Amino acid sequence: MPSLLSENISLPAAVVYRSRLANNLHWMQSYADSQRVKLAPHGKTTMTPRFFQLQREAGAWGITLASAPQAIAAAQAGIDRILMANQLVGKANMQLVAELMETTGVEFFCLVDSPDNARQLGDYFHQRGLVLNLLIEMGVPGGRCGCRSEDEARQLAQSIQPHPGLNLRGIETYEGVIGGPDACDKIRTHLEWVRDITLGFQQQGLFAHPQAILTGAGSAWYDLVAEVFGDTPADRIIPVIRPGCYLIHDKGIYMQAQQQVRERLGDNCNVAGDLQSALEVWAYVQSLPEPGLAILTLGKRDCAFDAGLPQPSLHYRPGTEVPVAPPEDWEVFHIMDQHSAMRVSPSADIKVGDMIALSTSHPCLTFDKWRQLHIIDDNYTLVEQVNTCF
Amino acid sequence: MPSLLSENISLPAAVVYRSRLANNLHWMQSYADSQRVKLAPHGKTTMTPRFFQLQREAGAWGITLASAPQAIAAAQAGIDRILMANQLVGKANMQLVAELMETTGVEFFCLVDSPDNARQLGDYFHQRGLVLNLLIEMGVPGGRCGCRSEDEARQLAQSIQPHPGLNLRGIETYEGVIGGPDACDKIRTHLEWVRDITLGFQQQGLFAHPQAILTGAGSAWYDLVAEVFGDTPADRIIPVIRPGCYLIHDKGIYMQAQQQVRERLGDNCNVAGDLQSALEVWAYVQSLPEPGLAILTLGKRDCAFDAGLPQPSLHYRPGTEVPVAPPEDWEVFHIMDQHSAMRVSPSADIKVGDMIALSTSHPCLTFDKWRQLHIIDDNYTLVEQVNTCF
Numbered sequence: 001m002p003s004l005l006s007e008n009i010s011l012p013a014a015v016v017y018r019s020r021l022a023n024n025l026h027w028m029q030s031y032a033d034s035q036r037v038k039l040a041p042h043g044k045t046t047m048t049p050r051f052f053q054l055q056r057e058a059g060a061w062g063i064t065l066a067s068a069p070q071a072i073a074a075a076q077a078g079i080d081r082i083l084m085a086n087q088l089v090g091k092a093n094m095q096l097v098a099e100l101m102e103t104t105g106v107e108f109f110c111l112v113d114s115p116d117n118a119r120q121l122g123d124y125f126h127q128r129g130l131v132l133n134l135l136i137e138m139g140v141p142g143g144r145c146g147c148r149s150e151d152e153a154r155q156l157a158q159s160i161q162p163h164p165g166l167n168l169r170g171i172e173t174y175e176g177v178i179g180g181p182d183a184c185d186k187i188r189t190h191l192e193w194v195r196d197i198t199l200g201f202q203q204q205g206l207f208a209h210p211q212a213i214l215t216g217a218g219s220a221w222y223d224l225v226a227e228v229f230g231d232t233p234a235d236r237i238i239p240v241i242r243p244g245c246y247l248i249h250d251k252g253i254y255m256q257a258q259q260q261v262r263e264r265l266g267d268n269c270n271v272a273g274d275l276q277s278a279l280e281v282w283a284y285v286q287s288l289p290e291p292g293l294a295i296l297t298l299g300k301r302d303c304a305f306d307a308g309l310p311q312p313s314l315h316y317r318p319g320t321e322v323p324v325a326p327p328e329d330w331e332v333f334h335i336m337d338q339h340s341a342m343r344v345s346p347s348a349d350i351k352v353g354d355m356i357a358l359s360t361s362h363p364c365l366t367f368d369k370w371r372q373l374h375i376i377d378d379n380y381t382l383v384e385q386v387n388t389c390f
Numbered sequence: 391m392p393s394l395l396s397e398n399i400s401l402p403a404a405v406v407y408r409s410r411l412a413n414n415l416h417w418m419q420s421y422a423d424s425q426r427v428k429l430a431p432h433g434k435t436t437m438t439p440r441f442f443q444l445q446r447e448a449g450a451w452g453i454t455l456a457s458a459p460q461a462i463a464a465a466q467a468g469i470d471r472i473l474m475a476n477q478l479v480g481k482a483n484m485q486l487v488a489e490l491m492e493t494t495g496v497e498f499f500c501l502v503d504s505p506d507n508a509r510q511l512g513d514y515f516h517q518r519g520l521v522l523n524l525l526i527e528m529g530v531p532g533g534r535c536g537c538r539s540e541d542e543a544r545q546l547a548q549s550i551q552p553h554p555g556l557n558l559r560g561i562e563t564y565e566g567v568i569g570g571p572d573a574c575d576k577i578r579t580h581l582e583w584v585r586d587i588t589l590g591f592q593q594q595g596l597f598a599h600p601q602a603i604l605t606g607a608g609s610a611w612y613d614l615v616a617e618v619f620g621d622t623p624a625d626r627i628i629p630v631i632r633p634g635c636y637l638i639h640d641k642g643i644y645m646q647a648q649q650q651v652r653e654r655l656g657d658n659c660n661v662a663g664d665l666q667s668a669l670e671v672w673a674y675v676q677s678l679p680e681p682g683l684a685i686l687t688l689g690k691r692d693c694a695f696d697a698g699l700p701q702p703s704l705h706y707r708p709g710t711e712v713p714v715a716p717p718e719d720w721e722v723f724h725i726m727d728q729h730s731a732m733r734v735s736p737s738a739d740i741k742v743g744d745m746i747a748l749s750t751s752h753p754c755l756t757f758d759k760w761r762q763l764h765i766i767d768d769n770y771t772l773v774e775q776v777n778t779c780f
Contacts (some may be wrong), residue, residue: 007480011482148679
């Protein structure tokens with residue numbers, strides 16, 4: 001079987017550990033189940049249709065996407081419920097979604113935060129003889145998209161109601177734009193506000209169905225969202241969380257975020273184990289031009305660099321038995337388009353032709369560098385190659 | 391015909407202006423011709439085989455690439471001379487190059503800067519019955535790859551000579567790693583040093599052919615390289631420059647670099663016109679959540695953000711006649727994975743559904759986000775779609 005260790009795979013390459021992927025897949029689904037919230041993982045992170053299928057098979061309510069072309073890719077992989085957590089704008093994008101609705105049984109939702117966009121959508125989908133499911137996005141001052149007040153949201157809901165081409169199905173928010181030292185308190189307050197608006201609108205009959213969808217959560221605050229949105233009557237509200245990075249996780253910003261989730265959960269987490277960093281980019285040492293400096297065949301073209309640089313997690317010399325943990329002082333300190341510079345001790349045992357496995361931070365921006373990912377077992381043997389759809 | 395203005399194309403989309411591409415293609419080839427240096431454009435920028443063909447047809451000596459898989463992509467597009475301006479490391483990568491040499495008539499060169507790598511390459515290619523063309527890379531202290539001294543390079547050359555699987559064909563450097571306020575002087579000194587080493591090695595018979603290849607230059611200092619490397623006897627040296635970004639150019643770091651090139655050239659540039667920014671990413675306004683704030687359907691997933699954020703260059707409202715220049719105070723100030731935030735005046739004439747064309751900085755990292763580019767004429771009509779090979 002092809003193996004990383006027998007040099008059958010051209011490096012640099014993006015590698016996903018099958019066992020860790022499975023761990024993460026089930027960990028988050030178990031967490032959502034334990035909290036009695038639905039899971040619609042954000043698929044934008046991986047844009048890997050095979051992973052969407054695994055997530056749906058493991059119990060996900062649907063898959064979240066960020067754009068019309070991404071939604072099409074998910075539908076083509078057989079995903080039957082798609083939450084486009086974004087505004088649908090532009091004729092070509094509306095056309096993609098209309099064709100998806102006409103040619104598949106996909107249940108599709110997207111966001112709206114302005115009467116202008118609602119009117120554009122209503123006109124387009126009514127003229128196509130279709131009815132588009134909408135969620136109103138609620139935002140925060142200084143944040144991203146979303147209505148800034150309950151009044152604004154109510155007026156938008158009232159402007160949607162008469163459109164025969166539109167069905168208002170619920171409320172959405174993305175708490176991840178809220179930051180600062182008191183982010184936790186501010187996020188909880190925001191989530192409670194959004195929840196109460198949803199319950200109010202539901203009581204006022206502003207939604208097209210008896211059960212309203214109430215959805216939030218990236219990968220950093222899903223516990224708060226599950227807690228606040230899950231605290232609603234099941235016959236009136238379908239609470240949906242949408243973390244995406246959990247499936248791959250990292251050794252950077254999402255590892256830190258998960259540590260904070262675990263601290264907040266304390267003893268209240270009844271799911272065993274934890275998320276594991278499942279992705280590495282493997283590269284070669286190509287040059288040792290000066291004592292203490294190693295140049296690696298990996299750069300901005302191969303992995304994320306916006307939330308911390310990739311860092312060595314394994315060192316392997318072809319011909320030896322197994323990879324080993326690199327000395328703790330090895331550190332990637334500079335990244336260029338096609339190269340990285342790693343500091344090592346001047347006496348380090350490192351050679352040109354050695355392999356370095358690097359862990360990364362922010363999986364989204366590593367994934368979008370690759371058309372193919374190598375799935376390996378714990379012995380570094382290739383077990384599957386999967387394609388991304390960026 | 392499909393047109394951006396009639397909303398036939400799903401946005402965000404990467405767009406290249408045909409006329410500007412042609413301008414840049416011929417400008418740099420004319421410059422190289424006028425300086426009597428060969429042009430081997432770095433193909434890593436675009437990784438668009440169609441563009442490699444255009445560059446070769448316009449007179450390029452060869453195409454430069456950064457990795458074995460990139461070289462394969464160029465060879466598959468019919469490129470017959472490939473300069474891999476990087477070390478070739480690892481069995482799978484050597485195998486790709488060996489197969490390329492066995493199955494095509496491609497003339498292939500790569501770099502070497504260590505006896506270890508030379509031995510690995512010599513053993514591998516000799517065992518395959520092939521002879522690999524090598525250039526010794528010269529570097530600078532604190533820089534990237536490359537020999538740091540003439541002695542080191544001579545010892546490496548002497549270690550290469552006896553290998554039947556290796557042909558030493560010349561010397562390479564990349565001056566772009568030299569920075570600081572006196573970069574210009576330091577680069578000139580470095581280039582003269584590399585040139586003199588090459589002439590010396592040539593006289594000492596260290597190269598396998600009577601004419602040695604002497605190559606340098608990214609897109610920021612190609613004028614100095616052409617000047618210093620071009621100042622050599624044509625019967626002994628083939629000087630080759632390798633700028634890559636010029637074909638696409640930008641409105642950021644490479645626009646600034648080109649302005650400095652023009653200042654250095656002064657009246658000594660006998661090529662008319664100049665490079666033009668040929669790439670834009672087009673997106674929609676998806677939300678106007680607060681006065682003065684527009685959210686665009688474009689993010690880190692769609693364009694480079696490491697050398698300045700994308701900035702609005704055109705504003706178009708579907709249904710109106712032509713795009714117009716946006717007000718000067720419109721500015722993208724924040725970019726997320728799938729969104730950007732643009733500051734506008736609170737009274738700006740901007741609507742959800744408007745299109746914004748954005749110019750970018752650092753074309754390499756915008757190109758690698760896309761599998762397909764839309765080539766348009768000056769009326770925004772689609773004239774060709776070309777595929778990238780990342």
